[in-house]
Amino acid sequence: MNLHKIGVKVLAQNGDSVDLVELIPVFHRWIQTAAVEDLLIDVADYSHVHQGPGVMIIAHEGDYAFDESRGRRGIVYYSKHALGGELADRLAIVTRKALKACQRLSAEREAGGVSFPGNELEIFANDRLLAPNTDETHETLAPVITAFLDKLYGEGAYEIERENDPRERYALRVRASAPIEIDTLLERVAA
Amino acid sequence: MTSWRERLVDRTDPELTREIDAYEQQLELKKQGKVEANLFQETRLRRGVYGQRYDNGLRHDGIAQRTLPFPCGDLKKGPETVWDAPGMSRIKIPFGGLNPEQMELLADLAEEYSDAILHVTTRQDIQLHYVHIENTPDMMRRLAAVGITTREACGNSVRNVTGCHKAGCCMSETFDVTPYAAAAMRFLLGHRDTQDMGRKFKVTFSGCAGEACGLTSLHDLGYIAKLNEQGERGFAVYVGGGLGPVPYQAKLFSDFVPESEILPLAQAVCRVFARYGEKKNRGRARMKFLVHKWGIEEFRAEVLKEREQLTPDPAWTAYLDEVAAYGEQPPRPGAPLGATDDAEFEAWRATNVYRQRQEGYAIAMATLPLGDLTSWQMRQLADIARKFNGGYVRTTVDQNIVLRWVPEADLPALYQAFKAIGIARPGAGTIADVTSCPGTDTCKLGIASSRGLAAELTERLDAKFGTLDPRVKELQIKVSGCFNSCGQHHLADLGFYGVSRKMDGATVPHFRAVLGARRENNAHEYGQTIGAIPSKRVPDFVERLTGLYLDQREEGESFPDYIGRLGKKGLKPVLDEFSEVPPRLVDSSFYSDWRDAREFNISDIGTGECAGAVVSRIDFDLQEAERLHYEGQIALESKEYQKADDTAYLAMVEAAKALVRLREPNISDDPDAIVAKFRSEFHDTGLFHNKFVGGNFAMHLFRRHEDKARRYDEDNARHLLEEAQLFIEAAYDCQARLSEQPQLQPSLA
Numbered sequence: 001m002n003l004h005k006i007g008v009k010v011l012a013q014n015g016d017s018v019d020l021v022e023l024i025p026v027f028h029r030w031i032q033t034a035a036v037e038d039l040l041i042d043v044a045d046y047s048h049v050h051q052g053p054g055v056m057i058i059a060h061e062g063d064y065a066f067d068e069s070r071g072r073r074g075i076v077y078y079s080k081h082a083l084g085g086e087l088a089d090r091l092a093i094v095t096r097k098a099l100k101a102c103q104r105l106s107a108e109r110e111a112g113g114v115s116f117p118g119n120e121l122e123i124f125a126n127d128r129l130l131a132p133n134t135d136e137t138h139e140t141l142a143p144v145i146t147a148f149l150d151k152l153y154g155e156g157a158y159e160i161e162r163e164n165d166p167r168e169r170y171a172l173r174v175r176a177s178a179p180i181e182i183d184t185l186l187e188r189v190a191a
Numbered sequence: 192m193t194s195w196r197e198r199l200v201d202r203t204d205p206e207l208t209r210e211i212d213a214y215e216q217q218l219e220l221k222k223q224g225k226v227e228a229n230l231f232q233e234t235r236l237r238r239g240v241y242g243q244r245y246d247n248g249l250r251h252d253g254i255a256q257r258t259l260p261f262p263c264g265d266l267k268k269g270p271e272t273v274w275d276a277p278g279m280s281r282i283k284i285p286f287g288g289l290n291p292e293q294m295e296l297l298a299d300l301a302e303e304y305s306d307a308i309l310h311v312t313t314r315q316d317i318q319l320h321y322v323h324i325e326n327t328p329d330m331m332r333r334l335a336a337v338g339i340t341t342r343e344a345c346g347n348s349v350r351n352v353t354g355c356h357k358a359g360c361c362m363s364e365t366f367d368v369t370p371y372a373a374a375a376m377r378f379l380l381g382h383r384d385t386q387d388m389g390r391k392f393k394v395t396f397s398g399c400a401g402e403a404c405g406l407t408s409l410h411d412l413g414y415i416a417k418l419n420e421q422g423e424r425g426f427a428v429y430v431g432g433g434l435g436p437v438p439y440q441a442k443l444f445s446d447f448v449p450e451s452e453i454l455p456l457a458q459a460v461c462r463v464f465a466r467y468g469e470k471k472n473r474g475r476a477r478m479k480f481l482v483h484k485w486g487i488e489e490f491r492a493e494v495l496k497e498r499e500q501l502t503p504d505p506a507w508t509a510y511l512d513e514v515a516a517y518g519e520q521p522p523r524p525g526a527p528l529g530a531t532d533d534a535e536f537e538a539w540r541a542t543n544v545y546r547q548r549q550e551g552y553a554i555a556m557a558t559l560p561l562g563d564l565t566s567w568q569m570r571q572l573a574d575i576a577r578k579f580n581g582g583y584v585r586t587t588v589d590q591n592i593v594l595r596w597v598p599e600a601d602l603p604a605l606y607q608a609f610k611a612i613g614i615a616r617p618g619a620g621t622i623a624d625v626t627s628c629p630g631t632d633t634c635k636l637g638i639a640s641s642r643g644l645a646a647e648l649t650e651r652l653d654a655k656f657g658t659l660d661p662r663v664k665e666l667q668i669k670v671s672g673c674f675n676s677c678g679q680h681h682l683a684d685l686g687f688y689g690v691s692r693k694m695d696g697a698t699v700p701h702f703r704a705v706l707g708a709r710r711e712n713n714a715h716e717y718g719q720t721i722g723a724i725p726s727k728r729v730p731d732f733v734e735r736l737t738g739l740y741l742d743q744r745e746e747g748e749s750f751p752d753y754i755g756r757l758g759k760k761g762l763k764p765v766l767d768e769f770s771e772v773p774p775r776l777v778d779s780s781f782y783s784d785w786r787d788a789r790e791f792n793i794s795d796i797g798t799g800e801c802a803g804a805v806v807s808r809i810d811f812d813l814q815e816a817e818r819l820h821y822e823g824q825i826a827l828e829s830k831e832y833q834k835a836d837d838t839a840y841l842a843m844v845e846a847a848k849a850l851v852r853l854r855e856p857n858i859s860d861d862p863d864a865i866v867a868k869f870r871s872e873f874h875d876t877g878l879f880h881n882k883f884v885g886g887n888f889a890m891h892l893f894r895r896h897e898d899k900a901r902r903y904d905e906d907n908a909r910h911l912l913e914e915a916q917l918f919i920e921a922a923y924d925c926q927a928r929l930s931e932q933p934q935l936q937p938s939l940a
Contacts, residue, residue: 005303025788032252041245041259041277044321044632045786046308048560048646050568050613053307058321060261060275063306069567080323126303129195129329167295167570169302 001140005127006090007078007169008098010182011120012066015073017112020047023055023066026108030057036101038062062094064101075102075116078126087144091123095148096189103182117179119153124163124171133163133170141170149174152188195329199336207335210342214238215328216818222266222274225821230814232269233806237348239281239341240327242269242800243320243633246276253789268324271798277321279633280304280330281344285376286354286369286396287315287586291573293337294584298566298573300330309569311562313626313679314393315353315586316344320633342380345800349385349461352376354396355404356585356593359519360547360554364398365416366424368405370517371453372396374510375414378454383857385461387808389468390476392461393433397713400427406588406682407713408432408440411478412460415713417447425449430460430490431482434676438717439479442487444494450514454507459498463490502857519596522581525551526600536606538657539617542664544602547595555594555605557614560649561627561642562590564614571612579605588679590626591619622659622666622737623652626679630672630689631784635797637672639689639700639726643785645670651730663737666750667710670702675799681717682708684750685733690723691793694772700726700784700791706736706762707754716751721759722766727781732769739765808856809926812849816842816919823912827905835908836901839915843892846922850879853929866896879925888914888921 012018024045031040038059046052054073056065062079077098083090102116123145125131131141149158153176163171200208214234221231248259261275268274282297289297297317301309304326305319312318322330331341343349352372359367375394379385385392394412397405407413407429414426425447432441448456460478469476482490527550531537545554557564557572564572572592576582580596587593592614597605609615618624625648628634630641648668656664671678671688680686686705691698701723708718724732740753754762772781783791823838844862847869851858854872858865873879874889881888891914901907 021786024786028253028788032254039259039261042250043787044306045643045646046306046563046565047786048649049308049563049565052563052565056306058277058306060259060277063321069307069565128299128303129198165570167299168567 001087001130003087003125003127003130003141004082004090005079005125006083006094007076007122007124007126008091008095009067009069009074009076009122009124010098010102010116010118011072011074011122012102013115013117014113015068018066018073018114019110019112020055020066020068021045022110022112026105026110027055027057027064030104035104036064037097038064062097064097066105073114074120074122075105077101078124087141088148091145091148092189095121095152096186099182099186099189103186106182116182118182118185119158119176119179121174122171123174124169126169128169131170133166133168137170138162142172145172151191152176152185153180195332199332202336203332204335207340208332211328211331211335212822213815213818214331216821217814218324218328220818220821221268225817226814228267228270230806230810232272232800233346234811234814235268235324235327236346236800237343238327238331239283239344240322240324241279241281241345242272242635242797243276243278244631244635244637244795244797246273246278246635247271247797248273248276249795251789251792251794256794269800272800274324277323279629280319280322280327280341281312282317282319282334282339282341283344283351283376284315284317284339284586285352286358286372287356288369288373289584289586291577291582291584293339294569294573294576296333296337296339298569300333301569302566304330307566308563309566310629311559311564311586311590311592313588313590313628313677314351315356315588316351317586318629320629340380343385345391347388347390349379349382349392349394352379352394352396353405353410353588355398355402356587357404357545357554357595358396358398360545360549360552360595361398361402361404362546362548363401364548365418366398367517368396368398368414368416370510370514371414371426371450374513375454375457377510378506379457379461382458382461384458384465386811387465388461389465389470390473390478392464392478394457396426401712403682403710403712403714404588405713406679408715409434409438409679409682410441411464412457413441413713414448414453419447419449423449426453428453428456431479431487433477433479434679434681435477436474436674436676438676438681439483440715440717442482442490444487444491450511451508454510455498455501455504456494458501458504459494462497463494467493519583520581521549521552521583521596521598523598523601525549526598527551528599528602531603533603536603539606539615540602542617542621543619546599549596551599552595553597553599553602555597555602555609556587556619557592557594557609558616558619558624559591559614560616561625561645564592568612568614572614575605575608575612579608589620589624591624616653618653618656618664620667621656621664622668622685623649623656623664624667625649625652626667626669626683628671628677630670630678631787631795634672634677634799636675636799637689638691638793638796639672639702640784640787641670641672641678641687641689643787644687644702644726644729647785648730648733660741662741662744662750666737668733680705682710682714683718684708685736686718687729689726691791692723692725692772695775695782697775697782697790698792699772699781702726702729704732704766707751709751718751719754719759721762722770724766724769725772725781726784728769732765735768736765808852809849812852813846813919813922813926816846816849816922819845820912820915820919823908823915827908827912830905832905832908833903836903836911839908839911840895842915843895843918846919847873847892850922850925862896866892873925878929879921881921881924888918891915891918
């Protein structure tokens, strides 16, 4: 499948301890210092919206957010333009960007001690033309995603739950049996 | 299916498909450098594709201004607008009316092309931000498939036609204006007489004179429902209102225009505005300046004269059959609800529920913070609407969303459903329901952070909402990021617009207070400008001023009356109390804006696109000829020879029509008429002749036009495309000669 618009959310621990408004200066600083990949354009504040995208960095290639959709906070990265390589490569690129942002945010004083246990992810396809939330899409994408998750967590060491509302984006919620360091996940993504 | 076009073509009006195909081809031509920047900018604006802050490729990051190195290089989508820079898409929602299918689609678009946020504007549109221009054709196709357009949402055109969100359900309305607003929208959209205006044109319909839902006073053309002595329907018509830096109240054009006359009157007004309105000075180009300059008597006389000269159009009255049949059908019978013992619900009910004139039904309002809701909320709200009210949803000019036809007995359950998705905040229409334009968040013209201030005010006022005095609760706050008034600050009890002041060697964000507007009677009195307050002191100023109002008000005195009694002199002490800016070393927070950590500066202010660019009709027509020629080339490549040949011919006819329109603006689309007029006015007179080849290029058109037994093959199609290219170039030459030598310009018929 020629899918390029892919997103990954890495769920946070202590996410509720973060004052979203406090992240605004953090993200502006990230732009000043090019702290994360991509052509970073601006910060968008949606802290006033219930369970929304939180605070975002709008970039050209994709968007970053400390997101609180569905009441769970975490770092999201989703790509908006074409990525290189096969689908598995693209998934790895997106995951790497999200994980690096997690790593960076954990080190920020204003982030209220947020941490990322690394054992919960959401992977979604942001393209209803190529990948609507159907069984057909699942049959096509699941093998690629599963192979990727096997690499991250080890075969059989995680559970997957699929988004069941057909109107929502095709999404898989992944829960590994044990926490795992973000550094380790990054190494495995790169492997 | 490999494209949205392929997937949706059977579900879309063929004319809309053709329009969007044409727009997509224009994108392609722009990338090939075949469309001039101003022309392309106005073309995309008229499709609702708008610029956004930093789209000139520059952004001050708080330390220095940096170049944003977008991969597109020098490719532009306007004179100063980088192709790859994200932009805003404005989606027209006539009278704010939405159904669940449309809501779900909007939610999908926000996720896939924007940032999963839908923003309701003060003119009932939906805006998506950070949209890449390459995604806009697909977005338009998906919208068209559910009956929504972005056409003429921006640019010098007739914008969204707004209307009361309570229409049809309102206690005080004369009659339901919905079908009239819908008819005006359809009639004016793409109408030939609305294509050559110097500036945007806003139309609204209001069900009564007394309330503020339609905001007739600030529109170019406003209709207020009225019955004559015989009980026949019609409208009081107002013209020439507008906000912006210098707000004007609309003037009464006629106290009664029969329903059968409202569309021809709109057409006549548009023609007068297009012909006599200012075109060069963008700051004086709105119709309000023309009405002011002429005076309402002269303006009225000119419009009525124009009206007399219009060729009758069946569309003027065809919609009236629909008016009689129009009506929403609530799925469930109305059922009353008495007082409940749920204090939380009752607090919400007190501010967010309006009892309809139909017994047992209510309008319930979801208060959206800063007009925003998420894709997920929109999708859930679509489900709630299906369940509770048959899907009758409208956006409001106060940036909220209402569900109509809710049986009152269902309100507690509806409240719980709203609560579950985070839109059950009480306080709709109160001081805590702050309106704001996008300001410096995304607008190129923003000076200060209107959304940042609005968010801060909302948070503070929400926190103490339950303890506020009812006379303070009923006030309204509206914030704009600059003087252009997209946040409608002139209409609020407490209005603010962004300005800046130099202090301590730095620029400090401020807001100028505009106080004491009277919203009743369709916003019949704008607020008075008082003075500027540092941005960071505005929330304290609001608290102090409302406190003073409670302490000092006389018996029965309203807030506007209080402000009027104090006047600028009386308000000066409270302004002075809050005007001081501490040195940076004492408090640096004053030197950045609300919810924007960067040190404040105004270098990011860009060239706005609100005013569009003045592009004459002939430029658009010649561009269409070029696009048709391009379409013909694509057909040739696909070996569709008949299509290539016919399209090349149509391209020449279009170019001829562009010139003919200089002579006869109302020329029909009939090729026989166009070619005949072109021959007599441009060929036979020598105006079209090139000094080297004389009238040869015109012969390409004449030969093909007269070829009634056309043989369609590759050679013929290829040759005709080449001839069409020469003909179009000759039309451009002719246009240039005419503009350089006005004495040659054919006078308008």
